[in-house]
Amino acid sequence: xxxxxxxxxxxxxxxxxxxxxxxxxxxxxxxxxxxxxxxxxxxxxxxxxxxxxxxxxxxxxxxxxxxxxxxxxxxxxxxxxxxxxxxxxxxxxxxxxxxxxxxxxxxxxxxxxxxxxxxxxxxxxxxxxxxxxxxxxxxxxxxxxxxxxxxxxxxxxxxxxxxxxxxxxxxxxxxxxxxxxxxxxxxxxxxxxxxxxxxxxxxxxxxxxxxxxxxxxxxxxxxxxxxxxxxxxxxxxxxxxxxxxxxxxxxxxxxxxxxxxxxxxxxxxxxxxxxxxxxxxxxxxxxxxxxxxxxxxxxxxxxxxxxxxxxxxxxxxxxxxxxxxxxxxxxxxxxxxxxxxxxxxxxxxxxxxxxxxxxxxxxxxxxxxxxxxxxxxxxxxxxxxxxxxxxxxxxxxxxxxxxxxxxxxxxxxxxxxxxxxxxxxxxxxxxxxxxxxxxxxxxxxxxxxxxxxxxxxxxxxxxxxxxxxxxxxxxxxxxxxxxxxxxxxxxxxxxxxxxxxxxxxxxxxxxxxxxxxxxxxxxxxxxxxxxxxxxxxxxxxxxxxxxxxxxxxxxxxxxxxxxxxxxxxxxxxxxxxxxxxxxxxxxxxxxxxxxxxxxxxxxxxxxxxxxxxxxxxxxxxxxxxxxxxxxxxxxxxxxxxxxxxxxxxxxxxxxx
Ligand code: PRX
Numbered sequence: 001x002x003x004x005x006x007x008x009x010x011x012x013x014x015x016x017x018x019x020x021x022x023x024x025x026x027x028x029x030x031x032x033x034x035x036x037x038x039x040x041x042x043x044x045x046x047x048x049x050x051x052x053x054x055x056x057x058x059x060x061x062x063x064x065x066x067x068x069x070x071x072x073x074x075x076x077x078x079x080x081x082x083x084x085x086x087x088x089x090x091x092x093x094x095x096x097x098x099x100x101x102x103x104x105x106x107x108x109x110x111x112x113x114x115x116x117x118x119x120x121x122x123x124x125x126x127x128x129x130x131x132x133x134x135x136x137x138x139x140x141x142x143x144x145x146x147x148x149x150x151x152x153x154x155x156x157x158x159x160x161x162x163x164x165x166x167x168x169x170x171x172x173x174x175x176x177x178x179x180x181x182x183x184x185x186x187x188x189x190x191x192x193x194x195x196x197x198x199x200x201x202x203x204x205x206x207x208x209x210x211x212x213x214x215x216x217x218x219x220x221x222x223x224x225x226x227x228x229x230x231x232x233x234x235x236x237x238x239x240x241x242x243x244x245x246x247x248x249x250x251x252x253x254x255x256x257x258x259x260x261x262x263x264x265x266x267x268x269x270x271x272x273x274x275x276x277x278x279x280x281x282x283x284x285x286x287x288x289x290x291x292x293x294x295x296x297x298x299x300x301x302x303x304x305x306x307x308x309x310x311x312x313x314x315x316x317x318x319x320x321x322x323x324x325x326x327x328x329x330x331x332x333x334x335x336x337x338x339x340x341x342x343x344x345x346x347x348x349x350x351x352x353x354x355x356x357x358x359x360x361x362x363x364x365x366x367x368x369x370x371x372x373x374x375x376x377x378x379x380x381x382x383x384x385x386x387x388x389x390x391x392x393x394x395x396x397x398x399x400x401x402x403x404x405x406x407x408x409x410x411x412x413x414x415x416x417x418x419x420x421x422x423x424x425x426x427x428x429x430x431x432x433x434x435x436x437x438x439x440x441x442x443x444x445x446x447x448x449x450x451x452x453x454x455x456x457x458x459x460x461x462x463x464x465x466x467x468x469x470x471x472x473x474x475x476x477x478x479x480x481x482x483x484x485x486x487x488x489x490x491x492x493x494x495x496x497x498x499x500x501x502x503x504x505x506x507x508x509x510x511x512x513x514x515x516x517x518x519x520x521x522x523x524x525x526x527x528x529x530x531x532x533x534x535x536x537x538x539x540x541x542x543x544x545x546x547x548x549x550x551x552x553x554x555x556x557x558x559x560x561x562x563x564x565x566x567x568x569x570x571x572x573x574x575x576x577x578x579x580x581x582x583x584x585x586x587x588x589x590x591x592x593x594x595x596x597x598x599x600x601x602x603x604x605x606x607x608x609x610x611x612x613x614x615x616x617x618x619x620x621x622x623x624x625x626x627x628x629x630x631x632x633x634x635x636x637x638x639x640x641x642x643x644x645x646x647x648x649x650x651x652x653x654x655x656x
Contacts (some may be wrong), residue, residue, distance in 0.1 A: 006396060015436040021385075021412065025432025027294035031446035042447050043071070043476055047286040050293070050326070052086050053077045054255035057282070061474060067494045067502070068481065069474045070259050071283030078253040079262060079285055080156035083325035084119055085253060087112040096330045099304070099353050100145050103192040103336025110145055112328070115152075118145070120251035122153035125244040129184055129219045133158035133254065136264065138182035138217075140164045140173060140204055142191035143335045146223045146240060147311050150186045151263075151321050158256040160278070162264040165312025166191055168595040170206035172274075176266050177207055179276055180483060181216040186240075190228030194340050197226035205231055258282030264483050265314055267420040268534035269492060270524045276483030277420050283476030284318075285326055287424035292323030295414055295445060296357055297386050297431050304383070306332040306350070307359040313531070314420040315390055318477075319359060323424070338364065343371045347379035350406075358406065359388035361530040365398045366560050368405075376405050386431060387413045391530025392562045393518050399438035417441040417518050419504060420532070421493070423477030426450070427516055440515040449473040450516070452508050457497045461510060468522060469508040470501035478502075524619070526555030526563045531597055533565065535619070538600070541593035542567060545586060547575035552609050552617045553600070556626035564601035565590075566626035568609060568646070577605055602626065608642045610634070622646075 017025075035042040040060040047057070057075030087095065093113030100108040110118070131137060137154050139161050141147040147163075154161040162180045164173055177185065187204045190197040201222055208215040222230070223240040230237075259280045266274040292298050296319070298305050305324055309315035324331050332353050338346050346368075350358065368376065387407045394402075394415050403413055412431035418424060426448045427441040434442060444450045451459040452467040460467060481489040496503040507519035521527065524535040535553040542551035550570040555563035569586060571577055583603045591599040604625075610618045613636075621643055624631045631647070634640045 010396060010438055017432050022432040026297050027430035027433050029433050035446040039473060046290045047072050050289040051077060051286055052082055057258060063474055066499060067490060069478055071476045072258040075258040075282050076255040077282055078255045079281055080119055080152045081253040082285060083152060084112060084116045087328040088116050092328055098145060098331060098333050100333045101349060103340055108145060117249035118149045119152040119156060120249050121244050121247040122149045123156040123251040124247040126153055126157060131157060131159050131184055135159045136162055136180045136182045138162050138164060138177050138185045140166060140185060140187045142166050142188060143311055143333060144225060148321055155262060156251060156253050158254060158260055160261040160263050163312050165310060166200060167597050169592055170203040171593050172595055173203055174207035174210040177217060180264050183216060184219045184221060185217055186221045188223040188225040189230050190226035192226060192336060194337055197228045199228050201230045256281055265420055268525060268532045268537055270534060270536060272536045272540035277479045278481060278483050279423050280480050284423050285322060287477035288318045288323035289326040291425040292319060292327055294430060295416060295425050295428050296359060296388055298324060298327055298329045298357060300328040303356045304353050305329050305357040306355045318424050344375045344378055347376045347381060350381055351379040354383040356383050357386040358384060361391040362389055362394040362398055363529040363561050365402050369398060369401050373405055381406060384408060385411055387411045388416055389413060390416045392527050396438040412436060415441045421479040437515045440517045442515045448475055453497055463510050463512045466507055466509045469504045469506045470497055472501060528563050528565060529561040533598055537594060538565060538590055538598055541590045542569060542586060544593060545589045547571050550609060552619060552622055554619045554623045554626055556623060566602045567600040568604050568606050568622055570606060606646045608645055610637050610642045612636050613638045
């Protein structure tokens, strides 16, 4: 579709809410007014109505030590009790919590009563390994039920978990384990990837035996998933089936303070060192449950919900584990890739489990568009009534494809903007309430306040003017800091526009209707397939290679993945440029240092990098080259001929 026909098509569509949907929707128009009239009162009500407290809180928000927030002060609760036990106590023990589908087709149906037993056994097992309230547990696992059991078992004990995405390398795992000083690691022998087992525990072994450093890890608990051969340390390693299966299936959930840390999740920032974003208990759970109810519109008694994110990212935390389970929802958990054994796998699962709510990423939608409409058309998708998108802007064309081919031409789509740091959804339409606008995340949800600022930090509302997105009021699921680095927390989020505004790092604008459009990162953070990567982290991985003298990385526009990693590299004087071989070696090196997700799409070997007189690399110009555009203004370069040299002389290798 051309841009013109796309916009006239959009113009003709009626995207106002369907009254039948509105009638049953959990979100209401009145919520906006309620929250605007009494911000804290609104959140206190969400906390009391949606969450079971062991001790009620006596203060909703303590912002006296801003930007360090305390929500629901004085309250105590247990997250696992809220996500599991209370549903069993309410008589819903037979309701399915998880329909698990392994990549190879093996399945498991886990009811809330089953979940209570499994989580209790896992909690007893972790305690037998010495894990106590406050200890950190690293989780390096694929998308299997034991991962959910482990996270909830940690929450049950009050031991913060740090889940590390299974696609990260041993090196990345080492840094994260060391930073959080994790005492126990839970992992699997391997994971299924496109029909083949890939080792996982081996990376844990390498992360623990890393250089001279003494590892904080005392025990490694290993689920057997793929029968992959593993090296074994008898004094440290324990099989899950040996330890967990025999544990008592009851366990007392200990209430913790509302501000007790629930988890740490590492994310990329603008420096080479990942940030341990940490979230606490009461506020996080309240917002996860509230947003899953009003934005995804989950009705636990009738819906089958499926969030396709990996549990290693924040979306998996908030919208596979904590939000839906706090609400007592039934959901699908799928281990594998969308094209195993064929490209229609997801749609077969939607038909099989009668999925009614699907939450996924634009990059996946664009991939399905490429694969063709006939593939989803082979399955009966009539159960779908609600769709969601997260991770990056969803372009109108993908939005329309999603609605037509997956949503039966009528399912509302919620484009949800949020971040690891925000813990839960912040800007999104409310289905059944909002008239939708494809491509825009639209408005802050009730209880959330955002503005767009100009370069001088002044808010504006003019249409089409580009500025910086900020959040103007504390919110319950906000990060409480960066693990071990309160200064970096203040500096990163609360200094660019003074202590009043949380700076999200995203560019944004309003349209004529007052809808917010997110325009991507304004810092050196890239978004590849909805995954956050830092240019600095990849640059430091590249310069750690003996042949590399200097490296500059940019995120270049990519039709499928949103952005792709493009690296410009200067080799050391004594290094030999073997063309394609060198390029492949450097790509492989990044995959080894960080993980396959960070592998550059392109590595270009150059003689010079464009720098300002003060020595700052001008990434904007490199982006022009990577995106095959006319190179922009070069007048601030120390040597303006550099760009010509780069364009003429580069050896470029591209992805496999
Ligand atoms: O740039 C925004 C983009 O993803 C960033 C947050 O990345 P991460 O912490 O990894 O969390 C991703 C899942 C919540 C944001 O700063 N982003 C996320 N959702 C959207 C988005 N950009 C535009 N529209 C969205 N819906």
